[in-house]
Amino acid sequence: MTHGNRPRPTFPAALKTAPAVALGANKNIAFNALQKSVKAVSESSTGVGLDSAAVRAAMVRKLAAQGVQHEGVLRAMGEIERHGFVDSALVNQAYEDTSLPIGLGQTISKPNVVARMLELLIHQRPLPLGRVLEVGTGCGYQAALLSRICTEVYTIERLKGLHEKARNLLRPYRIPNIHLLFGDGMLGFPSGAPYAGIIAAAGGDAVPQAWLDQLAVGGRIVAPASLGKTSQSLVIVDRTPQGFQQTVLEAVQFVPLKSGIG
Ligand code: SAH
Numbered sequence: 001m002t003h004g005n006r007p008r009p010t011f012p013a014a015l016k017t018a019p020a021v022a023l024g025a026n027k028n029i030a031f032n033a034l035q036k037s038v039k040a041v042s043e044s045s046t047g048v049g050l051d052s053a054a055v056r057a058a059m060v061r062k063l064a065a066q067g068v069q070h071e072g073v074l075r076a077m078g079e080i081e082r083h084g085f086v087d088s089a090l091v092n093q094a095y096e097d098t099s100l101p102i103g104l105g106q107t108i109s110k111p112n113v114v115a116r117m118l119e120l121l122i123h124q125r126p127l128p129l130g131r132v133l134e135v136g137t138g139c140g141y142q143a144a145l146l147s148r149i150c151t152e153v154y155t156i157e158r159l160k161g162l163h164e165k166a167r168n169l170l171r172p173y174r175i176p177n178i179h180l181l182f183g184d185g186m187l188g189f190p191s192g193a194p195y196a197g198i199i200a201a202a203g204g205d206a207v208p209q210a211w212l213d214q215l216a217v218g219g220r221i222v223a224p225a226s227l228g229k230t231s232q233s234l235v236i237v238d239r240t241p242q243g244f245q246q247t248v249l250e251a252v253q254f255v256p257l258k259s260g261i262g
Contacts, residue, residue: 052081052083052095053078055095056077056078056079056081056082056095057078058095059077059078059082059095059097059111060074060077060078062097063077063111063112063115066112068112068115068116068119069119070118070119070122072122072127072148072149073115073118073119073122073145073149074115075148076118076145076148076149077111077114077115077145079148080141080144080145080148082094082095082108082111082141083095084169084172084173085102085108085139085140085141085144085169086100086102086108086139087101087102087103095111097110097111097112098110099113102138102139102162102165103139103161103162103165104159104161104162105255106136106138106159106162106255107138107255108138108139108141108142108201109142109201109254113252114141114142114145117199117222117234118142118145118146118149118199120220120222120234120236120249121149121197121199121220121222122149122197123220125196127149127150128149128150128151129149129150129151129196129197130150130151130152130195130196130216131150131151131152131153131154131192131194131195131196132146132150132152132153132154132195132196132197132198132199133154133155133156133185133188133189133192133193133195133197133198133199133211133214134146134153134154134155134156134198134199134200134201135156135185135186135188135198135199135200135201135202135211135223135257136156136157136185136200136201136202136255136257137155137156137157137162137163137166137180137181138157138162138166138201139162139165139166139169140155140165140166140167140169140170140178140180142199142201143155143166143170143178143180144170144173144175144178146178146199147175147177147178150177150196150197151177152177152179152192153177153178153179154179154181154189154192154195155178155179155180155181156181156182156183156184156185156189157180157181157182157185158182158183158184158185158258158260158261158262159261159262160182160261160262163180163181163182166180167180179192182261183261184259184260184261185200185202185257186204186208186210186257186259187208187210188208188210188211188213188214189214190210190214192214193213193214193215193216194214194215194216194217194219195214195215195216195219196216196218196219196220197219197220197221197222198211198214198215198219198220198221198222198223199221199222199223200221200222200223200224200254200257201224201254201255202224202254202255202256202257202258203223203224203225203226203232203252203254203255203256203257204225204226204256204257205225205226205227205228206225206227206228207221207223207225207235207237207246208257211223211237212237212239212244215237215239216239217239217240217241218239218240219238219239220236220237220238220239221235221236221237222234222235222236223235223237224252224253224254227248231251232251232252232253232254233248233249233250233251233252234248234249234250234251234252235247235248235249236248236249
């Protein structure tokens with residue numbers, strides 16, 4: 001899938017690292033700050049007749065109304081152009097609360113699921129987080145969001161076609177702190193370890209041992225897993241000085257985590 005000759009909106013070449021922000025106890029304050037930053041970031045249009053910053057701001061208002069509170073997450077969702085990561089035929093749906101196909105049978109999650117997982121990943125820690133491993137680069141959208149909330153993003157994809165696609169889609173944004181890796185993310189990426197966070201967009205039977213091994217003390221894994229059942233749940237693993245603590249949250253539906261490369 002390509003974007004053909006569709007003109008690309010401009011984007012700041014050097015992305016600011018997200019500042020440390022307090023949890024928005026008052027959503028209105030958080031939202032005013034967000035609107036300012038959305039305005040500052042982009043006055044561009046998508047070339048399909050919609051002002052993308054305004055549409056993103058509307059998406060963010062909806063996310064906040066649905067309960068997403070973290071100012072850093074809302075800001076990133078307001079800044080990163082989801083329409084830049086989907087096929088041109090799907091651009092009109094890019095800011096709807098829906099998952100979308102990204103090729104090779106894979107999907108990007110709904111914005112509200114992405115935002116929820118980022119909030120869980122951050123938990124109560126100040127931004128930016130340190131190094132984060134993302135398993136399942138897909139089209140690169142979530143990697144772009146992660147680049148705003150952590151110092152370094154290591155993102156690994158097992159399908160060569162998607163790894164290359166993400167490289168092409170991310171190129172215009174010139175984001176310096178994303179490291180695109182091709183390989184089996186079930187093995188983690190030991191060279192970048194230990195990680196402050198590991199986030200997966202594909203679910204297996206269990207949380208792979210390699211991820212536990214590569215998680216820093218004080219770090220957190222957010223991943224779908226079926227844990228021996230037929231349905232998946234969102235699973236959190238915290239590594240504390242005393243050991244690992246697992247929490248099972250709501251039911252979710254993610255593509256399968258597969259071993260090997262393709
Ligand atoms: N975060 C992505 C979502 C991609 S969907 C985005 O923003 O687009 C999940 C991805 O996980 C798929 O691309 C799938 O190929 C990938 N995946 C599944 N098992 C994997 C594994 N073992 N290692 C790396 N990637 C894997």
